[in-house]
Amino acid sequence: DQQVKQNSPSLSVQEGRISILNCDYTNSMFDYFLWYKKYPAEGPTFLISISSIKDKNEDGRFTVFLNKSAKHLSLHIVPSQPGDSAVYFCAARGNAGNMLTFGGGTRLMVKP
Amino acid sequence: DSGVTQTPKHLITATGQRVTLRCSPRSGDLSVYWYQQSLDQGLQFLIQYYNGEERAKGNILERFSAQQFPDLHSELNLSSLELGDSALYFCASTSVQGNTEAFFGQGTRLTVV
Numbered sequence: 001d002q003q004v005k006q007n008s009p010s011l012s013v014q015e016g017r018i019s020i021l022n023c024d025y026t027n028s029m030f031d032y033f034l035w036y037k038k039y040p041a042e043g044p045t046f047l048i049s050i051s052s053i054k055d056k057n058e059d060g061r062f063t064v065f066l067n068k069s070a071k072h073l074s075l076h077i078v079p080s081q082p083g084d085s086a087v088y089f090c091a092a093r094g095n096a097g098n099m100l101t102f103g104g105g106t107r108l109m110v111k112p
Numbered sequence: 113d114s115g116v117t118q119t120p121k122h123l124i125t126a127t128g129q130r131v132t133l134r135c136s137p138r139s140g141d142l143s144v145y146w147y148q149q150s151l152d153q154g155l156q157f158l159i160q161y162y163n164g165e166e167r168a169k170g171n172i173l174e175r176f177s178a179q180q181f182p183d184l185h186s187e188l189n190l191s192s193l194e195l196g197d198s199a200l201y202f203c204a205s206t207s208v209q210g211n212t213e214a215f216f217g218q219g220t221r222l223t224v225v
Contacts, residue, residue: 006154034213043114043202043216044155089154099145099168100204100214104154 003027004092006103014111019077021106023090026071030094030101035064035075038087038105047088048075080110115139118203118217126225130191133220137184137205143167144186145206145214146178150199161186193224 005024013019023033031052036044050057050064050073057064063076077084087107091100115138125131137144142163147155157170161180172178175193180186190197200221204214 036216041218043116043118043204043218045114046213046215049213099157099160099170101157102147102155 002104003030004090004101004103006088006090006106008106009104010107010109012109012111013080015082016079019075019080019084019108019110021075021077021088021090021108023073023075023103024071025073025092027092027094027101028071030092032093033064033066033073034091034093034100035062036089036091036102037084038089044089077108080108082110082112084108085110114215114217116203116205116215116217118201118220120220121218122221122223124223124225125193127193127195129193129224130189131193131222133188133190133201133203133222135186135188135203135205135217137186137203138215141205141207141215142184143206144180144184145204146172146186146188147202147204147216148199149202149219150196155202158188190222195224198222198224 034049035047037047038044048062066073087105089105090103117136119134145160146158158172159178160168178188200219202219204216206214
């Protein structure tokens with residue numbers, strides 16, 4: 001039972017364009033959502049988060065949007081840079097112990 | 113550098129063997145999480161400890177166990193290893209109170225041959 005799903009395993013965009021990564025969840029008890037970025041041979045690195053009481057959070061080139069009614073969140077990267085090429089995981093909190101439930105990840109490739 | 117230290121970085125062992133993975137959380141963090149990532153899949157939550165006590169359990173096999181010691185470091189023990197246990201094992205820590213984002217170590221790549 002996957003409570004957090006990233007339906008696109010990969011995404012390719014041109015440098016300078018917008019990258020949109022999507023994530024869907026099923027558990028309405030989740031109250032906090034996060035995006036992590038992962039390079040090969042490294043651990044995931046926290047990128048940006050959003051509380052369930054908000055619908056948007058922006059940090060530089062990164063913006064996360066939350067649509068609670070649709071149980072959907074997205075990460076926008078504008079403009080995309082080659083260094084953004086990595087695997088992006090969305091995660092949600094709401095279970096006991098602050099445990100994070102992760103999606104399967106989306107591999108983003110930004111072409112120069 | 114996340115401040116979370118995992119050792120060893122790589123481990124190769126034979127089926128049927130037992131291994132121990134070690135994690136030192138960030139200074140001051142009381143909560144430690146273990147995750148497994150198999151072959152480009154997502155991170156599967158295994159188990160969480162908070163200040164020495166088990167707090168939450170995920171899809172952790174009975175052959176696997178963990179503990180958190182008084183100095184807050186944690187160990188994940190994997191026994192009767194099978195080929196399918198080959199994966200990246202990540203440890204993460206958080207203070208639980210306030211800060212929600214978990215900080216991850218670089219992981220231990222376990223290869224069972």
